[in-house]
Amino acid sequence: MSTPTNNKRGFWATRMGFILAASGSAIGLGNVWKFPYVTGQNGGGAFVLLYLVCIFAIGLPIMLAEFTLGRRTNLNPVGAFAAIKPGSPWVGIGFMGVSAGFLILSFYAVVGGWTVAYVVKSVTHSVLDFSSPEQAGQFFGQFISHTWEVLIYHAIFMALCVAIVIKGVHGGIERACDIMMPTLFVILLVLMARSLTLPGAMEGVKFYLYPDFSKIQPQTVLIALGQAFFSLSLGMGAMLTYGSYLSPKENLTAATVYVVLFDTLIALLMGMVIFPAVFSMGLAPTEGPSLVFSVLPTVFSSMPMGTLVSIIFFILLTIAALTSAISLLEVVVAYFIDQRGWDRKRAVLTMAGVIYLLGVPSALSFGVLGDVKFMGMTFFDTVDNIASNYLLPLGGMLTAVFVGWIWGTRAAKEEIEKHETRFHWADQWAFLIRFIAPVAVAGVFLARFF
Ligand code: TRP
Numbered sequence: 001m002s003t004p005t006n007n008k009r010g011f012w013a014t015r016m017g018f019i020l021a022a023s024g025s026a027i028g029l030g031n032v033w034k035f036p037y038v039t040g041q042n043g044g045g046a047f048v049l050l051y052l053v054c055i056f057a058i059g060l061p062i063m064l065a066e067f068t069l070g071r072r073t074n075l076n077p078v079g080a081f082a083a084i085k086p087g088s089p090w091v092g093i094g095f096m097g098v099s100a101g102f103l104i105l106s107f108y109a110v111v112g113g114w115t116v117a118y119v120v121k122s123v124t125h126s127v128l129d130f131s132s133p134e135q136a137g138q139f140f141g142q143f144i145s146h147t148w149e150v151l152i153y154h155a156i157f158m159a160l161c162v163a164i165v166i167k168g169v170h171g172g173i174e175r176a177c178d179i180m181m182p183t184l185f186v187i188l189l190v191l192m193a194r195s196l197t198l199p200g201a202m203e204g205v206k207f208y209l210y211p212d213f214s215k216i217q218p219q220t221v222l223i224a225l226g227q228a229f230f231s232l233s234l235g236m237g238a239m240l241t242y243g244s245y246l247s248p249k250e251n252l253t254a255a256t257v258y259v260v261l262f263d264t265l266i267a268l269l270m271g272m273v274i275f276p277a278v279f280s281m282g283l284a285p286t287e288g289p290s291l292v293f294s295v296l297p298t299v300f301s302s303m304p305m306g307t308l309v310s311i312i313f314f315i316l317l318t319i320a321a322l323t324s325a326i327s328l329l330e331v332v333v334a335y336f337i338d339q340r341g342w343d344r345k346r347a348v349l350t351m352a353g354v355i356y357l358l359g360v361p362s363a364l365s366f367g368v369l370g371d372v373k374f375m376g377m378t379f380f381d382t383v384d385n386i387a388s389n390y391l392l393p394l395g396g397m398l399t400a401v402f403v404g405w406i407w408g409t410r411a412a413k414e415e416i417e418k419h420e421t422r423f424h425w426a427d428q429w430a431f432l433i434r435f436i437a438p439v440a441v442a443g444v445f446l447a448r449f450f
Pocket of ligand 1: 238
């Protein structure tokens, strides 16, 4: 198969542009909001260790596989699998990916809306001056149960996504990712310093870093794996789609390593911001989705220039969430553009509208729909659970099987070496993709039945 030269789709302008865009996709609410609360709910240090194993042994090789598939085919996930194995059921992975994009963005945009709201509320000073996390948590709980307010911020966040994605890959997406990361990194360092100097902070550090393996259950491993996939934006073709806008000049292995390291660094740093503060304030680390929103405003309230720090933090978090959300929307949009022949504008507006509507019950899960439960979970948690803990690992596993056994690691290696003179780790990578990733994911799935 020759590489299609479909220039209408657009390409990244620079090498750094691609790395930043892929990091922008990876780094988001998954690192700043989700990682701390799932770590808190799943026992701390031991979970962090499991998470790191999942990131490096399973996530990293799969990310490289996705980039390679994307660059090879220059297509969206559905098109990519179909191009390599025409007429085979493998295209199903692509459809699963596009559906997962729908589902994830539907609830992601809700949380994105919360961050926008907290920018506004920091400016108006209403999320500051909390003397205790209980007070901050109560304020947050009231806010997210407020139907109209939540739906309006949810819509604002979605509209921001639309505005970026409509401009296409390098006008919109690439430029949006360029400044955010270094700034986010610096502010997290400042917050970590504040957190670590709170009284009793070391208890939190201990919880976070000292592994207590008695807290690990089969379910914990699945959650660690799901979180690894979620944080790295894997298993649904988002990285594949970003790879499809690459020119063959790119060094894929280096890009993969950068993106994985950046993403992991931000997640780990965020844990060091949150847990010392949680323990210092005598809060339970198991609080769940509201953890970050009740802890951080309390930290800001106790800081010099807290208002300013709070405004900057929530602006950056909104940008981080946006650069992730656009990668989810882009998968869905690329499918309708490539496979259905829609133009970009129509694809973006229609799909963003549909995804917004799907997100409404998630947005109301903390308020009027709070009592509507599916197997004990709210609508929000149900969608998150289906997408993050089932579709992503399954999609990632099938991608690994596809690249490892169907397309073949030799063909993939050839694609990787198109620019790089030599892919030194090709054998190790092939082993991880062919054996470790599929077996580990399958094992984790099956383990829950015992
Ligand atoms: N990785 C992002 C985060 O950590 C979320 C995200 C963006 C995502 N694109 C994705 C998750 C694709 C899964 C699949 O916030």
